[in-house]
Amino acid sequence: MSAFGRVTIVGVGLIGGSLGMAIRRRGLAREVRGVLRSADAIQEAVALGAVDSGTVDLEAGVKGSDLVVLATPPETVVRMAARVVPCLAPGAILTDVTSVKAEIVRAVEALLQTVPAVAFVGGHPMAGNEGRGVTSATPSLFEGTAYLITPTPQTPPEAVNRLANLARGIGAVPVLLGPDEHDRAVAFVSHLPYLIAAALVRATDPAVVAAAGPAFLGATRVAASPVELWGQICRLNRAQILVALRTFGEELRRLERALVDGDRLDVLLEQAQAVRVRLSASAPGAAATGPGA
Amino acid sequence: MSAFGRVTIVGVGLIGGSLGMAIRRRGLAREVRGVLRSADAIQEAVALGAVDSGTVDLEAGVKGSDLVVLATPPETVVRMAARVVPCLAPGAILTDVTSVKAEIVRAVEALLQTVPAVAFVGGHPMAGNEGRGVTSATPSLFEGTAYLITPTPQTPPEAVNRLANLARGIGAVPVLLGPDEHDRAVAFVSHLPYLIAAALVRATDPAVVAAAGPAFLGATRVAASPVELWGQICRLNRAQILVALRTFGEELRRLERALVDGDRLDVLLEQAQAVRVRLSASAPGAAATGPGA
Numbered sequence: 350m351s352a353f354g355r356v357t358i359v360g361v362g363l364i365g366g367s368l369g370m371a372i373r374r375r376g377l378a379r380e381v382r383g384v385l386r387s388a389d390a391i392q393e394a395v396a397l398g399a400v401d402s403g404t405v406d407l408e409a410g411v412k413g414s415d416l417v418v419l420a421t422p423p424e425t426v427v428r429m430a431a432r433v434v435p436c437l438a439p440g441a442i443l444t445d446v447t448s449v450k451a452e453i454v455r456a457v458e459a460l461l462q463t464v465p466a467v468a469f470v471g472g473h474p475m476a477g478n479e480g481r482g483v484t485s486a487t488p489s490l491f492e493g494t495a496y497l498i499t500p501t502p503q504t505p506p507e508a509v510n511r512l513a514n515l516a517r518g519i520g521a522v523p524v525l526l527g528p529d530e531h532d533r534a535v536a537f538v539s540h541l542p543y544l545i546a547a548a549l550v551r552a553t554d555p556a557v558v559a560a561a562g563p564a565f566l567g568a569t570r571v572a573a574s575p576v577e578l579w580g581q582i583c584r585l586n587r588a589q590i591l592v593a594l595r596t597f598g599e600e601l602r603r604l605e606r607a608l609v610d611g612d613r614l615d616v617l618l619e620q621a622q623a624v625r626v627r628l629s630a631s632a633p634g635a636a637a638t639g640p641g642a
Numbered sequence: 643m644s645a646f647g648r649v650t651i652v653g654v655g656l657i658g659g660s661l662g663m664a665i666r667r668r669g670l671a672r673e674v675r676g677v678l679r680s681a682d683a684i685q686e687a688v689a690l691g692a693v694d695s696g697t698v699d700l701e702a703g704v705k706g707s708d709l710v711v712l713a714t715p716p717e718t719v720v721r722m723a724a725r726v727v728p729c730l731a732p733g734a735i736l737t738d739v740t741s742v743k744a745e746i747v748r749a750v751e752a753l754l755q756t757v758p759a760v761a762f763v764g765g766h767p768m769a770g771n772e773g774r775g776v777t778s779a780t781p782s783l784f785e786g787t788a789y790l791i792t793p794t795p796q797t798p799p800e801a802v803n804r805l806a807n808l809a810r811g812i813g814a815v816p817v818l819l820g821p822d823e824h825d826r827a828v829a830f831v832s833h834l835p836y837l838i839a840a841a842l843v844r845a846t847d848p849a850v851v852a853a854a855g856p857a858f859l860g861a862t863r864v865a866a867s868p869v870e871l872w873g874q875i876c877r878l879n880r881a882q883i884l885v886a887l888r889t890f891g892e893e894l895r896r897l898e899r900a901l902v903d904g905d906r907l908d909v910l911l912e913q914a915q916a917v918r919v920r921l922s923a924s925a926p927g928a929a930a931t932g933p934g935a
Contacts (some may be wrong), residue, residue: 376807397648419891449685481879533848537847538858542844545861547914548893552886554835557827558921559817562768564864568838571857573918576911581797583901593845594898598891600841605887608837608876618869620842625782625866628851628859 365420366486371519439466468508471499492520535588546572658713659779664812732759761801764792785813829882839865
């Protein structure tokens with residue numbers, strides 16, 4: 350028996366499309382339906398195997414589904430949820446894939462106070478690739494990655510378990526944490542690295558970039574991804590990102606002082622090395638690059 | 643005819659070993675000799691195909707060679723050069739693979755004033771991988787990477803050409819720039835990204851690292867590489883690294899202010915995106931990762 354009957358994915362882009370492909374490939378639902386913007390987009394998503402069928406009608410698309418995944422841009426999620434919730438049957442689960450959780454979870458849970466039989470479980474797959482849109486989607490996108498799930502005291506444990514099982518089913522590792530804790534964590538491990546990458550690109554004279562090796566390319570790769578999306582993420586998680594920026598700035602100044610004093614630099618670098626080496630041993634795809642870079 | 647008769651590589655680790663393998667594989671020298679620390683290390687390097695033969699005797703190892711590559715740690719290079727230069731025949735070329743050039747080039751050129759028939763050409767292949775030592779060496783290490791070459795007015799152009807041809811021969815792209823220009827460039831594209839990676843690891847609570855995705859892993863990968871080597875690099879290029887740290891710090895504060903003001907952030911991020919996208923189009927292995935990370 351499939352984990353879910355009908356799954357509806359609202360917004361079939363890189364993440365939504367990859368999720369549809371992974372669910373279909375692994376037989377985790379009887380049927381995957383997509384809500385898209387146009388007949389052309391539906392045709393493309395079906396042809397690529399991201400969904401079994403599609404519609405441009407949000408309400409019709411989610412009606413009768415056991416699981417609805419909101420995979421639209423961050424600033425649209427709450428608005429979408431407000432339209433979806435009244436259409437869902439008791440026992441249905443609503444989730445999203447947004448990089449910021451506290452504000453979204455709070456707003457969607459407020460919507461659910463009038464519809465207590467529907468469960469909302471915040472989700473955030475830590476996966477991505479160089480592309481955008483359904484043409485970049487791949488069913489293997491989530492393999493070995495963390496799938497962050499952010500339950501609150503209001504979230505039915507059964508719904509959390511079903512989303513965690515789905516995450517495992519598509520090859521990801523479900524990681525449970527509260528919405529605020531999530532936003533603090535991703536400010537450091539996702540949003541800060543993005544801003545650092547952008548600042549590093551901005552700081553570097555394009556004329557010297559011909560000399561760049563793997564370290565620069567690896568450190569700045571994420572700066573090429575869509576600003577439209579990152580701008581929304583930065584605004585939604587501003588407070589936590591500012592904390593992360595300040596903490597990082599302090600560590601950078603600590604290294605700078607050690608470099609000036611000629612003292613303690615190796616100790617500070619060795620502490621970082623030990624942490625990062627342990628991470629390489631535990632996280633998939635986290636191997637170190639060499640010093641020649 | 644081979645590009646070189648005998649090539650001697652002093653220090654057969656990741657870079658020296660990969661260079662030996664690449665030269666042998668592509669038939670760029672009649673013979674590749676290694677200078678190593680012990681009989682065991684010689685046996686291993688020969689068995690792995692990094693060199694044809696090896697010796698622990700530096701002077702004997704370099705005598706009669708057309709090209710000597712110093713691939714020992716940065717702080718040992720000038721000392722090694724002082725021992726090697728008197729052993730070389732007229733027309734021989736000496737090069738190194740060090741990440742910092744101005745100080746080393748100046749010191750080695752001073753040594754050559756008494757031996758003008760020997761040419762020194764500073765070199766810096768922008769290649770590396772997760773490993774260290776000859777067991778991590780691979781003949782493909784340099785393919786598609788930049789090989790920085792730092793001639794000065796004293797460097798015989800013929801020697802520069804021969805090193806550039808060798809770089810091309812092993813699949814790299816030779817990039818010529820002066821030693822000071824080199825040190826300014828690598829401070830931004832290599833040494834700064836390393837210190838940023840170390841600071842980012844230090845700033846991030848290890849407890850939240852389970853939530854890390856590709857952006858964090860890519861941005862911090864280099865922090866796991868050998869501190870022994872990076873400490874030497876940082877000390878040798880301190881002045882330029884401090885300039886790079888300050889320039890980066892200003893850009894980071896500019897992004898922080900834009901985030902606080904809620905204004906201009908997207909414009910600043912779009913400028914960075916445009917530069918990084920152009921880089922992805924031109925540099926090998928430089929493709930962007932997605933925003934979901």
